[in-house]
Amino acid sequence: MRRRPGIGGLQTAAATRDQYRLVGENVARIKTDLMKEQLATFRSQLEDFARKHKNDIRKNPTFRSQFHEMCAKVGVDPLASNKGFWAELLGIGDFYYELGVQIVDICLATRSLNGGLINLQELCNLLCQKRKAARESVTEDDCLRAISKLKVLGSGFEVISVGKKKLVRSVPTELNKDHNEILDMAQGQGYVTVEEVKRRLSWSSGRAIDALETLLEEGLAMIDDGHKDGKRRYWFPCVSFVTTS
């Protein structure tokens, strides 16, 4: 279109822009509609899939984990609410809710033995034992998912990493960096001595004893004076398996 000078020219330019804008909006709207349609199709296919495989999802941990991955990719959270399609159809919300309750039970039951800090592996083992009758086994993955839901409820549950292990904390005890380092060291033999702590971490006596005594007071450590070398050992139930054989 030939540009014309003057007011007329400006008006034409404006009208042209408008027209382009309209076309652009149309295109966008068509794209959005298409997308919505695709998503609706996908969603109904996903729902069909879930319906068909409901049992597998409940009974098979590997399958369940892959299902979650798939949902995550599409931005669907089957655990988002306890009502609605997903929860009702799959009872997945219920599944994790149930798991959460069992986890709380186990943590409470073992608290006096480990001070409120339990090895994720041990927790998982105890859970599987509890669920043996229903023949619904769970993986550490499931536990972590259930615990993250528990966190949302503000129940004070948290998963902390110490070295290579994951520990589940069910008490409000805050562990600082010093405590973490001791727990990490304890994973080797299940215990540490003041000497070892001082030597390997290059700490002063005061710092080592302070940290160990705090862990002792919190119920996370137990003393052992029975070794023939006469050195006091601090054992950490949360890094060993104290409740299962």
Added chain:
Amino acid sequence: MQKLGDFKLPHFFNYPPYFTLQPVKDTRQKQVQLWKELILDYCRTQKIFVIGLEDDFPLFSNSAIERSLSHEARDIFLSGLVSDGRAEWMDKGHKKCLILWLRIQDWADCILRFVKDNGLEDSVMTVEEIRSGIESRGTELHGMHRTVLMRALRMLEQKGKLAMFKGSSADDEGVKFSA
């Protein structure tokens, strides 16, 4: 899982710190509770009635982990049982402890059941026969500790369920069960 003969030992028995008296109150409480339960369980299944503190009682040490309970620990755990009414000190020096894995009342009930099952109402038996006679074989009464038996019998006597009397020999006492 470690075993002592037929007896399955709980997991804590193999965890060294449990052999040291814990200083932290809550931890100590849990420790004492676990040990009390273990001692009671073990005595019940092995039919042990007396524990001597200085004896080589199998639960007092675990050679696999090279740990033993100190005298103080032993005293504390057994005293715990005494407070619970599940044991009695036999001497002031706390050297020997009588373990009541069944309370005296429970033993009394056992005796009454025994009398009923064997139709012994209105009949006579010696104390010794009760604990080692043929009739008692296969029952809890067999091999019972004499002191415990006497206590249960006395309790029943007070309730009028039987009468005790001295036999002709100096050795034994007799029991006449009520009709």
